[in-house]
Structures are given as C-alpha cells and as structure tokens.
Amino acid sequence: MLNLTRMEFRRLFRDKSVYITLAAFLGFILIALITMKLMTDPGLLAFATENGFELTAEDQADAASFLRITIADFVSNLLFSGGLMVCFSAIFCALSTCDDFSSGFGKNIFSYYPNRGYYIISKIVIHCAINAMFILVLAAASILLFKICGFSNHLGDPLKMALMLLTGWVALIPLAAQNMLFCMLIRNAAVASILSIFCGLGTVAGTIEVVTGLFGIHIVQFFPPYLVMMAASISGSSASNNFISLALGQNVLPDELLLSVFASLLWTLFYIWLSQKVLCKKDIC
Amino acid sequence: MKNIIVTQNLTKMYGDKAAVSSMDMHVKQGDIYGFIGRNGSGKSTTLKMLCGLAFPTQGNIRVFGQSLSQESVRKRIGVLIESPGLEGGRSAYENMYLKASLMGIVDPDKEIRELLTLTGLNPDNKKLVKRYSMGMKQRLGIAMALLGGPDLLILDEPINGLDPEGMSQLRSLLADLNQKKGVTILISSHILGELSKMATRYGIIKDGCLVKEISKEELSAECKDYLYLKTSDSKMAAVLLEEKLGIQNYEVRPEGEIRIYQKADPGQITAEMTSAGIPVYAIYGHQQDLEGYFLDLMGKESKTGSSKKGGRRHA
Incomplete structure (x- = not known):
C-alpha cells in the first residue's frame, strides 16, 4: 500500500492542475483584498469614485466590518464557512478518482493489488494531503497578503487559528471518505462532485436535524459537515454559521468538539468500509 | 509442463x-x-x-x-x-x-x-x-x-x-x-x-x-488439407464419389460444397462428374488454417446447438 500511496503522491504533485487551482484561489484572495483596499483607503476610494466607481451604503458597511475582523476570521470564513474547501475537496476528489476509471489507469492498480481497500485508503490519504496543502498555503497567503496590502487587521489568537485550521482539516477527512463512496458508486466526476458538494455543505444533515429537531432530538453534531462549521466558529465567526445556530446557538465547547471529531472518525471508517464493498462489487473497466 | x-x-x-x-x-x-x-x-x-x-x-x-x-x-x-x-x-x-x-x-x-x-x-x-x-x-x-x-x-x-x-x-x-x-x-x-x-x-x-x-x-493434425469441390448437386456427387471413385473420407456441406479429405485426382473427379451430368463449378486443393478451423468449429457448434442439419462427415 505504501507504494500505491507513493505513486499517488507522485501523480498528484506532478499534476499542473493542482497548482493552477491553487494559483486561482490565491488570485481570488488577492482580488478580494484589493477590492477591500479600494473601499477602505480614502485616497484610493476618492480616485476610484472620480473614475466612476460607485459605492453603496451596504458596501460601506461591509468595508467597515472588514476592517474589524481578525485575519483568523477572514481565513475561517474563506475556507470553511464559505464552503470553499468543501467544494474544492469534492471536485478534486471526484476528478482524480473517477479519472482512474475513465482513463483505464485503474486497471494498472487493481490488477496489481488484490486488496481494493488499499486504493480507497491511499486516495483518502492523498486527499487529506492536498487539503492540508491548500489550507496551509491559503492561510499563509492570506496573512501575507493582508500585510502586503497594508491592512492593520489583527491576526487573532494564533492558537485558536491553528486549532481552527486543524479542526477544519480533520472535518474534511470524513467528507473525503464520503466523496470516495460517491465516486465508487457513480464513477462519474460531474455527478459525484454535485452529490459530494450537496452532502458536504450539510444539506442532508441539516434536513435530518430539522426533522429530528421537531421531536427535540439534536443529532447534527454527529454529521461531518457540522465539524466544518465548528472549525469556522473556533476563531469566532459563529455568527455566520448555520449549523451552530441551528443546533446549539452558542460557542463551541471542547467536549462537543471532541465528540464531533470522534463521530467524524466513525463516519470515515464507515465510508471506507462501504466504499470498499462497493468497489469490490463492481468490475474495473 | x-x-x-x-x-x-x-x-x-x-x-x-x-x-x-x-x-x-x-x-x-x-x-x-x-x-x-x-x-x-x-x-x-x-x-x-x-x-x-x-x-x-x-x-x-x-x-x-x-x-x-x-x-x-x-x-x-x-x-x-x-x-x-x-x-x-x-x-x-x-x-x-x-x-x-x-x-x-x-x-x-x-x-x-x-x-x-x-x-x-x-x-x-x-x-x-x-x-x-x-x-x-x-x-x-x-x-x-x-x-x-x-x-x-x-x-x-x-x-x-x-x-x-x-x-x-x-x-x-x-x-x-x-x-x-x-x-x-x-x-x-x-x-x-x-x-x-x-x-x-x-x-x-x-x-x-x-x-x-x-x-x-x-x-x-486436425487442419487437414482437403480438396474443395463445388457442384450443382452435392447428394448425387457424393454418391458418385463413393461408388465410382471409392472416396470415403469427405464432408458434404451446404450450398453444393464437398470437402474431400483423402488423396484424390481432381481431373478424374471432374471427368466423372461431367460424364454423370453433374456440373462442377469449382475444384481445387485447399489448406485449412487457424481461421478456417475456427470458422468450421464455430459453424459446427452452431449446428450442434441448433437444428443439426447440414453435411455429414465420413471418416
């Protein structure tokens, strides 16, 4: 399995599309910060207004609140509350996995390794690695770009930020396993991506919570998307968080966090087991 | 092995x-x-x-x-x-x-x-x-x-x-x-x-x-050379082959086709057929290859699996 994982790493990190996607995300952050700079710097704003730039009251309120948030909040909103990492992980997983079946490269793997579970696990390891890379690079780039753009926003509590990034990364593990299950079931990148995003953003978990909530039962914290939102709330952005407010309406407690991490671990194991079952049921084309 | x-x-x-x-x-x-x-x-x-x-x-x-x-x-x-x-x-x-x-x-x-x-x-x-x-x-x-x-x-x-x-x-x-x-x-x-x-x-x-x-x-060994004969009346031709020419190892196939698996003189066969009033459309030596063997086998299998009609083989 080590060789398989090593091969997947080589495949991944020698793939241009990974770096193109990362560059696009960085460009997106840069554009967002430049726009904010334009709206918050009086000199630049005057220049922009002279050149036809129109600023509404709502924009002004956004700009003012932007100056008050910490960089940690910005990162958590960007990566987790906004669903960027969930969507990225879902699309990336679907593309890289379904391609093994459509290109036929999977035949090389499955004719060599009798244990198909190795494939599932190595893929999840790879997705965790790519998620970690994106989280770290985007967080570091955000800090750097804030400084470069001359914003004086506080970083926030570095420990909380580190915990937020770690929790967010852990939260993406069961989602990666879930994405694998969809890929094994469907083997179509587009459909698997849509399903993964749909479930990853918590639509299913939220619906279940609404139904069970009618009977006074709250189980949303046992679903992986909740942990993503919990990650976002660690740095203090729970106000924009649907799940937290839906389930508890309060800040995250350590034991809750641990419980949610434990539930995520169980989901991961369940999805791996199920993915392997599905993979073993189907022929490799 | x-x-x-x-x-x-x-x-x-x-x-x-x-x-x-x-x-x-x-x-x-x-x-x-x-x-x-x-x-x-x-x-x-x-x-x-x-x-x-x-x-x-x-x-x-x-x-x-x-x-x-x-x-x-x-x-x-x-x-x-x-x-x-x-x-x-x-x-x-x-x-x-x-x-x-x-x-x-x-x-x-x-x-x-x-x-x-x-x-x-x-x-x-x-x-x-x-x-x-x-x-x-x-x-x-x-x-x-x-x-x-x-x-x-x-x-x-x-x-x-x-x-x-x-x-x-x-x-x-x-x-x-x-x-x-x-x-x-x-x-x-x-x-x-x-x-x-x-x-x-x-x-x-x-x-x-x-x-x-x-x-x-x-x-x-199974891909024998054979003499291919095509006539208008394979039944009559088969009788002639056995009775007049003493040929026993042959196979009657559909559409007037006969395959003779033993040594025979094409000139003599043509002469006998012509004198018996059976037109000979073609006669030539044929060496069966893998393709022929495969097609034969597939044909036989189809017949075995279906109506079993068609030529008989004398060995």
Whole structure:
C-alpha cells in the first residue's frame, strides 16, 4: 500500500492542475483584498469614485466590518464557512478518482493489488494531503497578503487559528471518505462532485436535524459537515454559521468538539468500509 | 509442463446472462496460449477475471498454483486488458514511471528506457500520451505490461491498432520473451493469421463456454488439407464419389460444397462428374488454417446447438 500511496503522491504533485487551482484561489484572495483596499483607503476610494466607481451604503458597511475582523476570521470564513474547501475537496476528489476509471489507469492498480481497500485508503490519504496543502498555503497567503496590502487587521489568537485550521482539516477527512463512496458508486466526476458538494455543505444533515429537531432530538453534531462549521466558529465567526445556530446557538465547547471529531472518525471508517464493498462489487473497466 | 493458470467451473453472470459459463481452462508453463472467440463471446470477461479486474460469480482460479487474491501472484502477472490504462496528460516515460512506482520498483529509469525502446517508443519523447496514435498507445500499454519482468503475460487484443511492422515486432518480442525468459503468455486476438504465427496452444470460446483447448500440433493434425469441390448437386456427387471413385473420407456441406479429405485426382473427379451430368463449378486443393478451423468449429457448434442439419462427415 505504501507504494500505491507513493505513486499517488507522485501523480498528484506532478499534476499542473493542482497548482493552477491553487494559483486561482490565491488570485481570488488577492482580488478580494484589493477590492477591500479600494473601499477602505480614502485616497484610493476618492480616485476610484472620480473614475466612476460607485459605492453603496451596504458596501460601506461591509468595508467597515472588514476592517474589524481578525485575519483568523477572514481565513475561517474563506475556507470553511464559505464552503470553499468543501467544494474544492469534492471536485478534486471526484476528478482524480473517477479519472482512474475513465482513463483505464485503474486497471494498472487493481490488477496489481488484490486488496481494493488499499486504493480507497491511499486516495483518502492523498486527499487529506492536498487539503492540508491548500489550507496551509491559503492561510499563509492570506496573512501575507493582508500585510502586503497594508491592512492593520489583527491576526487573532494564533492558537485558536491553528486549532481552527486543524479542526477544519480533520472535518474534511470524513467528507473525503464520503466523496470516495460517491465516486465508487457513480464513477462519474460531474455527478459525484454535485452529490459530494450537496452532502458536504450539510444539506442532508441539516434536513435530518430539522426533522429530528421537531421531536427535540439534536443529532447534527454527529454529521461531518457540522465539524466544518465548528472549525469556522473556533476563531469566532459563529455568527455566520448555520449549523451552530441551528443546533446549539452558542460557542463551541471542547467536549462537543471532541465528540464531533470522534463521530467524524466513525463516519470515515464507515465510508471506507462501504466504499470498499462497493468497489469490490463492481468490475474495473 | 505444469499448469500456470487453471480455472474450475469459472462462471461470470451479469444479471441472468452468463458472460462466462463453467469454464475449465488450462494454460501450461511456457505456453503462448491463443484465446480466440467471436465478439462478445466472453474473452475479455475471462481475461479480466484472470487478472483480478472482475470477480467470478462462481468457480475458482489458480494462478501459479495459488489463489489470485495473493499479492505475490499478482506481482508475477503483466496485464494489458482492452485499451491500455494510460494517463493522457503525461508522457510515455511518466506513465511508465507511475506504474513502476506503483510496483515498488526502485530506480526504474533503466528498465523504463529499455522497455520503451524495445516496443519502438522514444523514452525521451515528451509528447503527451493523449496525442499518441492508437498504435503508439498500444505499444506503450505493452511496455507497461512488461514492467517488472512478469512470468505471465495476459494480453487482450494487443495487436489492435498496430501497423504490420508493429505486429511483426510484437510477435518477435513475445517469442523472445517466451523462449529466452520462459514467460507464459495468454493472448487474445481477432487477427487469427497473426495469432497462428506465435501461439503454441489455443483455447476457443463460444458464448461464454470454452469449446476446445488444442495444442499447435493437434491443430495441425486436425487442419487437414482437403480438396474443395463445388457442384450443382452435392447428394448425387457424393454418391458418385463413393461408388465410382471409392472416396470415403469427405464432408458434404451446404450450398453444393464437398470437402474431400483423402488423396484424390481432381481431373478424374471432374471427368466423372461431367460424364454423370453433374456440373462442377469449382475444384481445387485447399489448406485449412487457424481461421478456417475456427470458422468450421464455430459453424459446427452452431449446428450442434441448433437444428443439426447440414453435411455429414465420413471418416
């Protein structure tokens, strides 16, 4: 399995599309910060207004609140509350996995390794690695770009930020396993991506919570998307968080966090087991 | 020679339909086993099961005397099933490197270069595989199957897309591997002429059933030369052949066709037929090849399986 994982790493990190996607995300952050700079710097704003730039009251309120948030909040909103990492992980997983079946490269793997579970696990390891890379690079780039753009926003509590990034990364593990299950079931990148995003953003978990909530039962914290939102709330952005407010309406407690991490671990194991079952049921084309 | 591949009652069902049915296959060590059958007869499904890409519904497979679920067995098998499994966005070298790292080959550069050169590809060519012609992809697929020096090669239609030069190169390569390195090869192909030049043993599959396993020598013995005779009335001609010319070993086939498997003089036959008022449309000596044998066998099987009408064979 080590060789398989090593091969997947080589495949991944020698793939241009990974770096193109990362560059696009960085460009997106840069554009967002430049726009904010334009709206918050009086000199630049005057220049922009002279050149036809129109600023509404709502924009002004956004700009003012932007100056008050910490960089940690910005990162958590960007990566987790906004669903960027969930969507990225879902699309990336679907593309890289379904391609093994459509290109036929999977035949090389499955004719060599009798244990198909190795494939599932190595893929999840790879997705965790790519998620970690994106989280770290985007967080570091955000800090750097804030400084470069001359914003004086506080970083926030570095420990909380580190915990937020770690929790967010852990939260993406069961989602990666879930994405694998969809890929094994469907083997179509587009459909698997849509399903993964749909479930990853918590639509299913939220619906279940609404139904069970009618009977006074709250189980949303046992679903992986909740942990993503919990990650976002660690740095203090729970106000924009649907799940937290839906389930508890309060800040995250350590034991809750641990419980949610434990539930995520169980989901991961369940999805791996199920993915392997599905993979073993189907022929490799 | 011991058996390298043995299947017992191998069956693969897709819903109610049996793609492969109760197959007992035997591939001996050192064989170049030509696996032939019509489209949809179950060749690829069988080969997929033999290399672990599909699971049998029933029956079992032993390769090198062990179960296919053993990793040690898989490591000894090189596979090319249907189209080669390639990453289009990478070069041939990079594809080979990926497969090599998958197999845990340390420092595979030398082996990759050797294999790419051996299959007629340039190891330094940076061209992306998606821009390769079908023949080049096939060559690369073969090179990938040879990575790691397998003891058993399972090749499904490897000749597809190859130009005549490529076919000849592949034939020499497989013969070399078989004779010098003792690699056992299981190969399926529709190009029976090409297959007959290299196979030492054949397995013929029809509708998912292995109809016959036959060695090259046995095939040669069964592929008798015959005299082909076409007349307007094969029944009358048959009577004439037996009574006037003493010919016993012949076969009456549909549409006035008769095959005479014993020594006979075409001039004498024509003269006798003409004097009996039976027009002879054609008469010539014919040497049956693998294709003819295969078509004959398929024809016989169809008849056996259906109305059993048609010619009779006197031996």
